[in-house]
Amino acid sequence: MGPTTVPGNASTTPRAPGRTGVTLGRVVAAEWTKLAGLRSTWWVVVGTVGTTAALAWVLGLFARSGDGRTAASLVVAGHLLAQLGPLTLGALVGAGEHSAGTATTTYTAVPRRLPVLVAQGVVTTVVTLAAAVAAVAASALVTAGTRATAGTALDLADGETVRVLAGFVLDLTGVALLGLGLGALLRRPAAALVSATLLLVVVDHLLATNPGQAADTARALLPGAGTRLLLDDAGLAALDAASLGPHLGAWGGGLVLGAWVAGVLAVAAYRLRRGDVT
Structure with a gap:
C-alpha cells in the first residue's frame, strides 16, 4: 500500500x-x-x-653543588631537542592530508573546513600535553640521583619550580601548535619543519652572535621567546642583564609564542577558508 496522503498536506509517511x-x-x-x-x-x-629524559640525565652529570642550577632547570635541560618531537607532530597533522592528497575527501565531508583545523588543534594539543607531562615525569625520575649529588631537591610546593615545569609543558604545546599552523599554511611537512626551525633556532642564534638593541629586540619578538618560561629566576635575571631588548619576563615570553601561534593559525585558517585545498 502506498503512503497515505491528505489533500493539501504532505505525505504522512513517518520520516526517518x-x-x-x-x-x-x-x-x-x-x-x-x-x-x-x-x-x-x-x-x-x-x-x-x-x-x-636522556639529555637531562647526561647534562645532569655535569651538575655540581653550588653551581647555581636549580632542580627544575635540571629536569627541563633536554628542552632544545625535545621540542623537535611536538614540532614534527604539529607539522604532520597540519600538512599530512594535503601532501597525501586526501584533503579533498576530508573537506568534502566537512565543507565548512575550519572545524577540521580546530579539531586538528585539539588533538595536537592533547597529545603534546600528554607527551610533555610524561617527559617531565621521566626526566625527574632519571635525574633524581644527579640532583641528590648536587644537593638540589625538586620542591613542587615552590612557585618557581612549578612555573619552570609548567613552562616546559606549555612551551612544547605552543611549538606543536606553531608547527600545526605552518603545516596547514604551507601544506608540506618539510617546508613547515624548515620554516619553524629557522624561526625557533637558526635566526635566534644568528641574532645572538650579533648582539645589540635591534638584534636583541628582534630575538625577544621571535617565537623562541617562549623558552623564557623554562628559565628559573636567576636565568631570567642573567638574560635580561645581557640584553638590550625588552625585558619580557617568563610569561611575557610565553605571550610572544602564543601570539605567533594565533597569528599563524589565523593566516592558515584564512587560506583554508578562501582558497583551494590542494
Missing part, C-alpha cells in the same frame, strides 16, 4: 530520524582516529619522552 550533521565533536573524533592510527604519532611521543 533526522540526519546527524557535521558537528565539531564528530570532527574531533575523526581527527583523533586518524592521528591515533598513525604509528608515527606514538614514535613522536616516545621520542619526546626519551629525548627529554
Whole structure:
C-alpha cells in the first residue's frame, strides 16, 4: 500500500530520524582516529619522552653543588631537542592530508573546513600535553640521583619550580601548535619543519652572535621567546642583564609564542577558508 496522503498536506509517511550533521565533536573524533592510527604519532611521543629524559640525565652529570642550577632547570635541560618531537607532530597533522592528497575527501565531508583545523588543534594539543607531562615525569625520575649529588631537591610546593615545569609543558604545546599552523599554511611537512626551525633556532642564534638593541629586540619578538618560561629566576635575571631588548619576563615570553601561534593559525585558517585545498 502506498503512503497515505491528505489533500493539501504532505505525505504522512513517518520520516526517518533526522540526519546527524557535521558537528565539531564528530570532527574531533575523526581527527583523533586518524592521528591515533598513525604509528608515527606514538614514535613522536616516545621520542619526546626519551629525548627529554636522556639529555637531562647526561647534562645532569655535569651538575655540581653550588653551581647555581636549580632542580627544575635540571629536569627541563633536554628542552632544545625535545621540542623537535611536538614540532614534527604539529607539522604532520597540519600538512599530512594535503601532501597525501586526501584533503579533498576530508573537506568534502566537512565543507565548512575550519572545524577540521580546530579539531586538528585539539588533538595536537592533547597529545603534546600528554607527551610533555610524561617527559617531565621521566626526566625527574632519571635525574633524581644527579640532583641528590648536587644537593638540589625538586620542591613542587615552590612557585618557581612549578612555573619552570609548567613552562616546559606549555612551551612544547605552543611549538606543536606553531608547527600545526605552518603545516596547514604551507601544506608540506618539510617546508613547515624548515620554516619553524629557522624561526625557533637558526635566526635566534644568528641574532645572538650579533648582539645589540635591534638584534636583541628582534630575538625577544621571535617565537623562541617562549623558552623564557623554562628559565628559573636567576636565568631570567642573567638574560635580561645581557640584553638590550625588552625585558619580557617568563610569561611575557610565553605571550610572544602564543601570539605567533594565533597569528599563524589565523593566516592558515584564512587560506583554508578562501582558497583551494590542494
